[in-house]
Amino acid sequence: MRIAQVPPLYEAVPPKFYGGTERVVAHLTDALVELGHEVTLFASAEAQTKARLVSVRDQAIRLDPATLKSDLAAHITQLTEVRRRAAEFDVIHFHTDMMHFPFFEATPGKTLTTLHGRLDLKDLPDVYRRWRQFPLVSISDDQRRPIPFANWAGTVHHGMSAELYQPSYEPGDYLAFLGRISPEKRPDRAIAIAKRLGMRLKIAAKVDAADLRYYQEKIEPLILSEPLVEYIGEIGDAEKSAFLGGAAALLFPIDWPEPFGLVMIEAMACGTPVVAYACGSVPEVIEDGVTGYIVHDEDQAVTAVTRAMGLNRREVRRRFEHRFSATAMARRYLDLYADARTSAPPNVAPERNSIRLDRISLSL
Known part of the structure; x- marks a missing residue:
């Protein structure tokens, strides 16, 4: 054709x-x-x-x-x-x-x-x-x-592509936030979840010009005041295997009707489970209890991170290959x-x- x-x-x-x-x-x-x-x-x-x-x-x-x-x-x-x-x-x-x-x-x-x-x-x-x-x-x-x-x-x-990222089957000791810093992506929720768990949070995200004020007024003070949080900036495909594969879980705490959410399957390609808020496409992408957990509030998210660390990361990768290659x-x-x-x-x-x-x- x-x-x-x-x-x-x-x-x-x-x-x-x-x-x-x-x-x-x-x-x-x-x-x-x-x-x-x-x-x-x-x-x-x-x-x-x-x-x-x-x-x-x-x-x-x-x-x-x-x-x-x-x-x-x-x-x-x-x-x-x-x-x-x-x-x-x-x-x-x-x-x-x-x-x-x-x-x-x-x-x-x-x-x-x-x-x-x-x-x-x-x-x-x-x-x-x-x-x-x-x-x-x-x-x-x-x-x-x-x-x-x-x-x-x-x-x-x-x-x-199933060949783009290399999976890691041993959970790391930090949480990951990947994508874009904006009000609808709710990086503030990710920071709050990490603080309650006492876990490190690595944020790899871009800041659009339209979201610069939000970042400067709402998010940057949270990062500067919290030693557990590290802001990396934008990353490309070459860095994602290490960034996502090295994480215990990806946090996807969105607050908008996400049409898909590519970062969820990027994490799954690395064998990393996802803890995501039940908005938009999330229930169609995440298989609850298999590739991650779907939550509705911060309390559920905190509990879900601990549970997600026990999921079979090889099965997370297999589900990616079957559904999202x-x-x-x-x-x-x-x-x-x-x-x-x-x-x-x-x-x-x-x-x-x-x-x-x-x-x-x-x-x-």
Whole structure:
């Protein structure tokens, strides 16, 4: 099958540091190539891929040192190139939210769109009602709740290369927090849990500009006043085996409708159990009592950490390989690609629209 993969351009494919969507696209693309398919990746020039690369920007946006840059212009350039070459592909798989809808109104049945972000934003329902002809993929069943009426083709949980991280089967003596420092990720909860247990906590996370004030006012004082807590900063894939594999457990104390939560399966790939709050996709990802524990409050989390240290880390790794490998993810997508090729587009005419492209932005 001839497949185009179209990721957002904010991070490299795969990302050098933090980045969920582009990391998943990298694993999916390589797995599809390994399964014998002809895959073309439309990404920035530094992409590392087994597919044919079509470079649509010199480098990913976030780490580009240029002072003045336009993410909108970059994505319009990308989508224009994809449309120009659309006849080369059997399926065009978009990971760019709704940005491409106006560009591909004539051929929605040739497309598949995976939505990677939260969907409870005010303006989204109107978009997915207006362009109901585009088949969509959710990354968890829970993600769909704000827009159940959308044209859902299926749910595909994220996966990643089974060879990327090396598991460790002996629990370490610290807890890990990985990802992003923001109010919805609740690093303050992780610090409180570690303090109550008297265990070290290592935080490897980025701080977005939008969250800098939150970090400076709410989190940094907790770190500076607590000798048990160590802030490492952002880390890349090369550091994660040691960071996650060396931990007794990963803390995932979220307070928002997490669409998936890639760090949970990264920990599982390292054999490390996860203690996660029951929000969003968590009950779909964590097998309670097998790959970790699902909790509802701090008291439960403290108890769960102790219990998690007794879980079979080899079984944690085995469950990752069975459920969340890149190959498993790719096979699920291949089923949806086949459906897209054999099914007629929904009998839904697109509504006339006058959306200005300079008002469209990605919500990643």
